[in-house]
Amino acid sequence: MSGHEQNYVQEAFDANLLASEGSNLNSFEQDLEKYLGNQSHVGALSSGTSAIHLGLILLGVQAGDAVICQSMTFSASANPILYLGATPIFIDSESETWNLCPIALEEAITDSIAKGRKPKAIIAVHLYGVPYQIEAVRAVANQYGIPILEDSAEGLGSSYKGQRCGTFGDIGVLSFNGNKIITTSGGGAIVTKTKALKDKALFFATQSRDNAPHYQHSEIGYNYRMSNICAGIGRGQMEVLDTHVALRRTMHDFYVDLFAAIASVTVFTAPNEDYFANYWLSTIVVEPQLTKGIDRESMRLAFEAENIECRPLWKPMHLQPIFEKYPYYGKRVAETLFEKGLCLPSGSNLTDENRARIREVVLKLFQNN
Structure with a gap:
């Protein structure tokens, strides 16, 4: 507010x-x-x-x-x-x-x-x-x-x-x-x-x-x-509004820095300077073949164990029970993103203490691995 x-x-x-x-x-x-x-x-x-x-x-x-x-x-x-x-x-x-x-x-x-x-x-x-x-x-x-x-x-x-x-x-x-x-x-x-x-x-x-x-x-x-x-x-x-956008972008930058040394995790980022994103939600894609089995779900559960909520990406509409009978065009880009993607805490009111907790979960998970 x-x-x-x-x-x-x-x-x-x-x-x-x-x-x-x-x-x-x-x-x-x-x-x-x-x-x-x-x-x-x-x-x-x-x-x-x-x-x-x-x-x-x-x-x-x-x-x-x-x-x-x-x-x-x-x-x-x-x-x-x-x-x-x-x-x-x-x-x-x-x-x-x-x-x-x-x-x-x-x-x-x-x-x-x-x-x-x-x-x-x-x-x-x-x-x-x-x-x-x-x-x-x-x-x-x-x-x-x-x-x-x-x-x-x-x-x-x-x-x-x-x-x-x-x-x-x-x-x-x-x-x-x-x-x-x-x-x-x-x-x-x-x-x-x-x-x-x-x-x-x-x-x-x-x-x-x-x-x-x-x-x-x-x-x-x-x-x-x-x-x-x-x-x-x-x-x-x-x-x-502009302050909230800046805070969301700061959270995105935090995740870019946090996962910079973890090759199996990619932070979703706008393609080039033509795009200015508010990063309403910061999201990642996890490649389990590069992490000895750590996938989107194991990351979500690791956060949940510390009372930090994360969610999978939107499940594509053509996979939803109410919409699955309707026509679909394309390949498996959306499906693959859903299988591998995770939405991370992104609120405009997150504190340094919150970020420290997030960092601790990530480092613990990947150091153990």
Whole structure:
């Protein structure tokens, strides 16, 4: 927390505006628009998932349509496809950014077109805060005239060639869930290129109430607007966003140094200087053939024995029970990353004492080996 969140929340109480209207909402959206730049228009919503859902609606996705989605991601990237009765088509990762593989993407598009169903949208994710291959993915999307829904739930504060993540897609998505770079306790935002599109999103988000003196509804609506209280928390969090990004990057640097002499462990790092990653989570890949059997799971259990939580990487969507029946294009990059990858403690509030405990576990495990 920045320490200022309560002041903004108190403003909401003082104005007796606690629900989905008020100065906090307007100011929080303006703060985000200024931060993102590129003439962005931001609508604050109840979650990143609701932003994906509305984004797909704005892109015209309907029941029976096909939507391409990165396989290695959190399920919230893909669930809204099923909300709409559409069909997800999952795409493998490439090894540099762990994100949407442009080669597999084009293969999926051409195959779908050959079968008579051109995909309606592409969901591209900035996994763990590392931007996807922006130019390569856009080139494929433009070639076939398919819009990109940019899932920047993990990417606020990241950028590519100086442009903020969240502004590369035809529509962008942000998340302010409790585990993200900044939080509104729960919440998200949709990022559009025009005010008209933002207004349409907020129309849907407030039950699609027509402009009439009575309650009239000509389109399906949703209760997706952020509350004025949550937006107040967001205003305070915006004051420490850059600090939080710096702290996450410091944790990444800590792991790079910690594993520098351990050839069997690779810390996931952005490919080059064009990519600025917030390193929302610091992650590693463990090669057990180089460690006499130490693998991702034995590392996780070693940390767990010291009451330090680590987790495997996202399990790819095409391996999930709910999604395994849907088409998948690519090889085994995402599967291999899941088998060998581990998410490490990455919080913005980790202390030197926490880092010392982490270092001790790692050195003990590999020295014994």
